[in-house]
Amino acid sequence: MKLRRIAGWIVVWGFVIFYPMLVSIYVTLPLFIGYAGYQLSRGLDGAGWRYLVVPLVYLVNLEINLSLPLLLSFLAVLIFYLLFYERLAFWKRCPVCVSVLAVSLIDLIYLGLITGYDFIFGTFNITINAILFYSLVMDIVVAVLL
Secondary structure, eight states, X not given: OHHHHHHHHHHHHHHHHHHHHHHHHSTTSOOOHHHHHHHHHHHHTTSOTHHHHHHHHHHHHHHHHXXXXXXXXXXXXXXXXXXXXXXXXXXXXXXXXXXXXHHHHHHHHHHHHHHHHHHHHTOOOOOOSXXXXXXXXXXXXXXXXX
């Protein structure tokens, strides 16, 4: 039993450390910003320390590997947590509904923030195209499955 737990943590940390590197090489892989943000908001709600540490490391690693604006994903998660997370409390009977709504809102907030960042600073980080839509859909699929 203990060996299974250790192997599970090795898989989780391997994903958290190496998946953002794969995303920077293979651009068609989904980013999972919404799912990591949802897990982080669950950690902020008191679900446990692993719901705080693992998504934080993943989001920082993703932003560093993709050269995205640092801490913008944290800002998106905080905006979601402060404005929407408690309002989703009446959906607690349907955890799949909560996860799908949370992931969708976090992704949309992040997309709005990165678009605003690009407008303010005159940069060009990502384009709004089919790849981002695919990433959003895969993010929602992972939220439903996990």
